[in-house]
Amino acid sequence: MRGVTLSFAEGGAMDRTNRYNWTIQSTLGEEVSVLRDLASILRESPRKDDILISVAECCINAIEHGSKGQEGNKIKVSLSMNDVHYSVKVCHEGPGFDYSKAKTPHISYKLTESQPRGWGIYLMHQFSDEIQTWTDQANRFCTELRFKKGIL
DSSP: OOSOEEEEEEOOSSOOOEEEEEEEESSTTTHHHHHHHHHHHTTTOTTHHHHHHHHHHHHHHIIIIISTTOTTOEEEEEEEEOSSEEEEEEEESSOOOOGGGOOOOOHHHHTTSSSOOOOHHHHHHHHOSEEEEEEOTTSOEEEEEEEETTOO
16 A cells, blocks of 8 residues: 555444544555455445545545645545444635535536536435535545435
8 A cells, every 4th residue: 555544443342433544645546555455344235336426526626626636735535434424524724615616517518518527416416315524633635425324
């Protein structure tokens, strides 16, 4: 793993939540190691593809738009999962973004562009059950993607 830090903590007897944490550099391609780990962790989940697509888009947005690829910036990714849901948080050191102001992409327009980009937020909304954003105490912009277990 290039520049990736991974930690794991099991919930105690009363807390049946497993948690995984990654720290990656704000460089395109670094998110791939997180996605590989997630694919392994979620290999039996019917929501695996939903989670992987959403997390990939969220990490890429954090790298390109949040941290703007600034060297030295870090992106923190965490997965929490219990009997009810999966929760993935992606936090970066750049400015935030109001997801409610994102425009819905139109395929006819995207097909005429030389680089049909701009699908990230739309895909995150399509594949996750809930999205929340906030700025944490360390002044990092965070996005939480929630997925109900067993729902297709």
